[in-house]
Amino acid sequence: MARALRVLVAGGGIGGLAAATLLRRSGHEVILFERAPALREEGAGLQLSANALRVIERLGVLEALAPRANVPQHAFLRSFRDGAAMVAVPLGARGERRWGAPYWQVGRRPVLAVLADAALSSGVDVRTGQGLASLENAPDGVELTLDDGVQVQGDLLIGADGLHSAVRAALFADAAKPVFHNEIAARVLVPGVLYPAPPVSRDAHVFVGPGAHAVAYWVDDALNLVLVSRGQSVPAGRPLDPTAVCAPFDGWCEPVQAILEPLRRGSAPVPLAWPMCDLPPLRTWTQGRATLLGDAAHAMLPYMAQGAAQALEDAAVLEKCLRAEADPARALARYDRQRRPRATMVQGLARRNARAFHVDLGAARGLVHGAAALARPLVSPAATRSLDAVYGWKLPTP
Numbered sequence: 001m002a003r004a005l006r007v008l009v010a011g012g013g014i015g016g017l018a019a020a021t022l023l024r025r026s027g028h029e030v031i032l033f034e035r036a037p038a039l040r041e042e043g044a045g046l047q048l049s050a051n052a053l054r055v056i057e058r059l060g061v062l063e064a065l066a067p068r069a070n071v072p073q074h075a076f077l078r079s080f081r082d083g084a085a086m087v088a089v090p091l092g093a094r095g096e097r098r099w100g101a102p103y104w105q106v107g108r109r110p111v112l113a114v115l116a117d118a119a120l121s122s123g124v125d126v127r128t129g130q131g132l133a134s135l136e137n138a139p140d141g142v143e144l145t146l147d148d149g150v151q152v153q154g155d156l157l158i159g160a161d162g163l164h165s166a167v168r169a170a171l172f173a174d175a176a177k178p179v180f181h182n183e184i185a186a187r188v189l190v191p192g193v194l195y196p197a198p199p200v201s202r203d204a205h206v207f208v209g210p211g212a213h214a215v216a217y218w219v220d221d222a223l224n225l226v227l228v229s230r231g232q233s234v235p236a237g238r239p240l241d242p243t244a245v246c247a248p249f250d251g252w253c254e255p256v257q258a259i260l261e262p263l264r265r266g267s268a269p270v271p272l273a274w275p276m277c278d279l280p281p282l283r284t285w286t287q288g289r290a291t292l293l294g295d296a297a298h299a300m301l302p303y304m305a306q307g308a309a310q311a312l313e314d315a316a317v318l319e320k321c322l323r324a325e326a327d328p329a330r331a332l333a334r335y336d337r338q339r340r341p342r343a344t345m346v347q348g349l350a351r352r353n354a355r356a357f358h359v360d361l362g363a364a365r366g367l368v369h370g371a372a373a374l375a376r377p378l379v380s381p382a383a384t385r386s387l388d389a390v391y392g393w394k395l396p397t398p
């Protein structure tokens with residue numbers, strides 16, 4: 001291994017925790033600064049495709065998470081008119097054979113809890129309630145100033161501080177800013193007991209129609225809903241009026257009405273807003289001894305269900321580059337070269353789905369969503385190949 005470094009990580013989300021754990025295990029001293037008072041994620045679901053699960057396995061937490069995972073047998077893309085499946089993608093054992101690892105649907109809270117445990121038990125120095133305010137990036141190291149004015153020196157900095165990254169702003173003053181796509185996702189986990197009977201099977205379902213789409217899948221005993229429609233920007237996490245959230249789906253098919261019933265009745269938890277933003281591809285993620293990872297580097301629309309998966313891939317590649325390359329700045333440059341083209345490709349697929357999801361159904365039949373790409377005869381071989389390239393990823397040799 002190259003010499004042990006003092007690595008500073010800003011951000012304790014999925015990306016920051018995964019990177020911190022892998023780097024600590026390869027012998028570096030790692031300090032992780034998380035601005036929030038505790039490591040946690042909001043209650044919602046997460047789909048983890050085979051590429052993500054390869055890194056989860058590398059982190060040694062596959063078995064801890066497995067009891068919480070729902071393994072869908074199919075992903076369905078459905079018409080808003082009658083709920084009929086326009087496309088069905090085999091997941092389950094068939095997906096596992098094709099992509100070499102399973103496809104899981106799991107709660108974000110257990111994912112973050114398991115990653116936090118892994119970081120702490122590996123010896124990562126996790127400091128919550130401490131945000132990065134500014135940084136100095138010198139040829140031989142970095143110096144952070146935290147929100148309370150305390151300064152911390154390190155050999156390397158990893159900015160895993162999310163969509164509105166302070167590290168990105170400090171490194172690249174002229175970097176593109178996040179773009180809001182005039183769509184809001186309302187997210188809610190509806191306890192299954194609120195339904196008289198399960199309104200959908202334990203598969204992945206995406207109902208698409210004009211100006212809106214509804215994603216539904218089971219996480220433990222709750223139905224995870226992501227209801228996306230046009231809207232003005234609101235702060236992430238703001239509670240939404242359930243009636244207003246359901247309105248764009250008026251007149252949609254019976255299964256969608258059944259899914260929404262607890263929201264309409266007022267018995268479901270209050271849905272929370274998530275503005276649909278992404279980051280235009282950056283020219284570089286790295287400057288000397290500092291680099292970006294996860295949403296800070298490549299925030300993408302969630303329409304490929306790949307943001308967390310790409311953050312996990314980043315973490316694995318970064319660790320491998322630092323193992324292979326003695327000079328830290330060269331290792332970061334190598335990481336940047338390996339990761340940026342791939343993350344940019346996936347960002348592009350997610351944008352393409354954004355255009356396809358809310359148009360009329362004729363156009364929607366050409367979707368390149370995870371739910372669509374394997375179906376025949378609706379989907380082109382190019383679309384199939386693009387999904388294979390995403391889910392079939394393996395850790396490259398640096």
Ligand SMILES: Cc1cc2nc3c(=O)[nH]c(=O)nc-3n(C[C@H](O)[C@H](O)[C@H](O)COP(=O)(O)OP(=O)(O)OC[C@H]3O[C@@H](n4cnc5c(N)ncnc54)[C@H](O)[C@@H]3O)c2cc1C
Pocket residue numbers: 010011012013014015016033034035036045046047048052130131132133160161162163165166167185187226274293294295296300302305306307308309310311
């Ligand atoms: C509706 C929706 C559905 C999604 N579904 C999926 C899916 O099914 N599958 C998938 O793979 N991805 C999905 N994603 C994307 C995924 O959630 C994100 O890409 C992923 O969580 C990003 O992780 P991260 O660690 O890079 O960033 P974040 O999770 O944003 O973590 C950043 C952390 O940094 C902290 N922080 C911020 N600023 C500072 C600072 N200055 N100093 C210190 N700490 C700081 C924050 O508090 C936060 O904890 C979805 C996203 C949305 C919006």
